[in-house]
Amino acid sequence: MKITTGPAGWWRRMFAFLYELLLLIAVVLLAGGISQGVFQLLTGLPVTALPEHLLASALHFTWVMSVAFAYCAWCWRGGQTLAMRTWRICLVKSDGSPLGWREVGIRFAVVVICTLPCAPFWIFARHHADLRIVAWLLTALFFLPYLWALLDKERRFLHDRLAGTQLLIAPPRV
Template identity: 40%
Template sequence: MQPSTSLSPPLSAPSLRRRMACWLYESLLLFGVVFVGGIVLGAAGVLFGAPLSPRALQAMLFVVLGMYFAWFWSKGQTLAMKTWHIQVVDTYGRPLTRIRALARYALAWLWLLPPLSMVAPFHLPIAEVAVLTFGWVAVWALLSRFHPQRQFFHDVLAGTRLIDTAQENQGA
């Protein structure tokens, strides 16, 4: 056997369980971001005498979330990712550029857009939307099991990957 010439261990993906736990924790943190963003945007509309329409408010919150994720992902981790020892890097293990982070953000909407696109044409009640959304998220997450590096499809499309930083922290 030939000794490995690499100076660092290979970048391995965190377990699906950890990634999904991080995803749930991130959603709890995002509740606060969306809440504060909604209050600020709503108050600005009232102050200027022209409240935002629900669609405009949704568009503005989409931008606020994009800024949140682009900022933190270009630094390597969101708060939830730090907690769960997960980092996002490009396919070569380098930090993300803001452009790549924004691309990942746009592609990450593949988690939610298909089930949400069924709401308007079929006038689905909220319970059915929840079942569709959770079902799609489960399928989407399980598909990562078929990727050779266990990455999510939106990460593959964005040229990014999630890596496990817990191993690095144990060695330090």
């Protein structure tokens, strides 16, 4: 794919991120539903019993994260997710070449580290007021990669900076 117009703007990337979030939530919900269905079939227990089984919970989490990684890796190695196609954004290495497994792994790991802890702590903070400060700090961690782009000289997100990738404007599809 030939990129002609340069780096994608911050707002374009943010709107693509929000759209991507909706798509990824659907992928994760589908993967979670499959995992819960398998749990019910194998154990005969209701889905509400899943958190009580440490091994089953760990396998469920591993499965959901693996599916999320597979979705991201498949799309990123191809240069575009559905949201990126919609907003005409292409993901490439800093030198313009397609992403390898190293870049995909680093990018995914940074995104997961910054986003994953936020939601559970807000759930706990609703019931334990002393955890609210931790929830707010984790919310700051959630926004760090995107705020980083405002300070970065090339306006890259933190995960793009660390992975050596960049988001460019893709040419219109004909």
